[in-house]
Amino acid sequence: MNFELNREFIEKLQEAIQQQNNEQLQQMVSELHPADIAEILGELDDDERQYLFGLLPSEITADIIVELEEDERGELLKDLPSQEIAHTVIEHMDSDDAADIISELPEEKQDEVLSNISDIEQAGDIVDLLNYAPDTAGGLMATELVSVNEDLTVRNCIEEIRKQASEVDEFFYVFVTDAQDILKGVLHLKKLLLADDNELIKNIIEDVRSVKTDDDSEEVANIMRKYDLVSVPVVDSIGRLKGRITIDDVVDVIKDEAEEDYQLMSGITGDIDSNDSVFKLTRARIPWLLIGLAGGILGSLVIGGFDSQLIQHPEMAFFIPLIAAMGGNVAIQSSSIIVQGLANNSLGFDSAGRKLVKEILVALVNGSVVALLALIYNIVMGQSFALCLTVSISLISVVLFAAIVGTSLPLAFNRIKIDPAVATGPFITTTNDIMGMVIYFFVSYQCYSWFQ
């Protein structure tokens, strides 16, 4: 039951596809988990994927479709008629997955698929879900849940749960509401098993943390993580139970947010992985390189502005990479701490001003250490006093400047609702490269004129 995909398996499968050996193909995948089959499909090219997909039994089609990457899924669904998408795919899915997948379809196909769903109630649920923004609790939730009235007895409640359970794939908690559908609490299955048959449900329920339909998905993730929740009920603005979000969906949110921040810091736009095409990889990477180019050209203009300085003291050029790199490194260190703190909601309640003071202290310590070491090195190497001073004063100044920019920029971005993670990576290194050059040549101008 513990399948692990390997290269030989894929090669054997590709051979069978080429030979159109359907019997062998069906045998190879028949026992596998839909997530494994989806992984296999992801390794095949478009034609192979199409072929294998056509052989799969229709009862697992929906489960596999859910697990695929968006572009692979789009490729497979493109050629299926709307009626078939409705009957073999959408109708076998939970409402949250169904809404996600319908929202990926082209506009005109969305309505066709929706009108082909046989169960009007399911279609209605999906239409309702499509109205929520995808990055809110409403956009994440599913409407399939088990809920009972607080006035039932344990015996009646078990009857009711039996009825509802046959409709729901899996459930971990029973939510309890009053007659107006207002969420009152949660019933742990353990309590239900241990309680007396005639006990009223309202006496054995527990308080439950809920989220609102318009709460941000990152906030939902933070709440579920903080309170170790496996499933969280979603209520509307007056507290009526609308759906539930399970932890597996939130794990994906956490993972995606982290990856997005990681890719932004590394100067990559868009969600890519190493299996994507050369074209997609190129397109995701060129924007930051162009910004880097523009920054480099600006930097060249700054240095060009001090060219008489440089002609007189060509040894100044030796330390250009050091000054540039130090500013970039410190700025990224500072900004990444802020970005991560914002993402985790762990910045605490210190004001921006206090954070900045702290960063400046850290920068002063680090800058002094680095500047002192550079000073010793330059003295040992017999550099001129002016150069020694220029490099060390510039290092402290650049480190200080970078720490201030690195701390305040993401905080400022966050306040004006720009993703603070944009203020990491190439953006901040480029800014600091340029400022580093301004500082370096300005300091050198002063130092050389004093100590000539």
Place this chain on the structure above:
Amino acid sequence: MNFELNREFIEKLQEAIQQQNNEQLQQMVSELHPADIAEILGELDDDERQYLFGLLPSEITADIIVELEEDERGELLKDLPSQEIAHTVIEHMDSDDAADIISELPEEKQDEVLSNISDIEQAGDIVDLLNYAPDTAGGLMATELVSVNEDLTVRNCIEEIRKQASEVDEFFYVFVTDAQDILKGVLHLKKLLLADDNELIKNIIEDVRSVKTDDDSEEVANIMRKYDLVSVPVVDSIGRLKGRITIDDVVDVIKDEAEEDYQLMSGITGDIDSNDSVFKLTRARIPWLLIGLAGGILGSLVIGGFDSQLIQHPEMAFFIPLIAAMGGNVAIQSSSIIVQGLANNSLGFDSAGRKLVKEILVALVNGSVVALLALIYNIVMGQSFALCLTVSISLISVVLFAAIVGTSLPLAFNRIKIDPAVATGPFITTTNDIMGMVIYFFVSYQCYSWFQ
């Protein structure tokens, strides 16, 4: 029931602590979730925390201790006698949390606490868990679970679950074993509710994905995420059920791994956040700055080696920041894709060679675009032909070199069991700064000698 911590609350609390107004303090926190109280404690200084902690009812002490940050927890437990730690903290915890917290204690205190635990079976479980490496499935799992024999009937099974459930906080699946304790499958509570009383359990169980005690925790996280598992059974090498890992623990693993990679890329060593002390923040950041300094000095030696070149053509210095930045940016783009692919197990089955070829193609495209734009700019600016050529040829070469290093270094690190994320951030930018200078001055030497 939806508490949200804010600054006023903290200030009011701090005031009450100063006035030693115990009644108000107890009233302020009495209704809160342990995770909220832990968050509050995290915002207080050591003395305030100690004071408030002393007022909390002992039945929630254990839950709060679990939620605290490691250093805050250490501070609080430092002054508690071993006997009290055993009775009021450890004995009220699940075995996995108990083992984690005992492992944080000083060596000599560990044995004292263990020998003070009243329940010998619990102490034995904890000792067993302490033997597993913390980053394995064994180190993550808890021994508290509900398991039944496959030969029971549904009626007997419910009886058995009732007995076991009173010992376990919360459970989502019932694991099913044979007489030798070998894991046979999982029983969904839904199936149990819907089944006939006399049905045999072995007829209604489902296959279950399990992990081995020595599986890596990152692997466990990937499996739970892939198969959308809320709880996964852990077995030993011959398949006997040893414990279970729940998704909330794995969410923390996923989050921690992502943060570690993020911090490594940003040049920060160790797990810090913006609330840490200036000393801790400084210590976590200085190592990479020193490496950056060493790299900068090496770079200065490289440029120094070409100083006659520089004296003749001081305009060469203008483009030093551009060349250095471009190499660093491309290298981080390349390495971060590999690091993320390795972490997600999503690199697929392309060989390292094929990945490299793809990266080289991407680099050629991006490098050509950047080089062409730089060429146009330099021609427009009326730079000498030799400089135009030097800058553009260097850009392509640096981009190519950076892509190759950025792709192969993390793959190589991974093969020799070094965390591939080390090959991101300042390490790779520094390497590429130096190589960028070597390439730039070498190319310029050639270009200037041809076109003089």
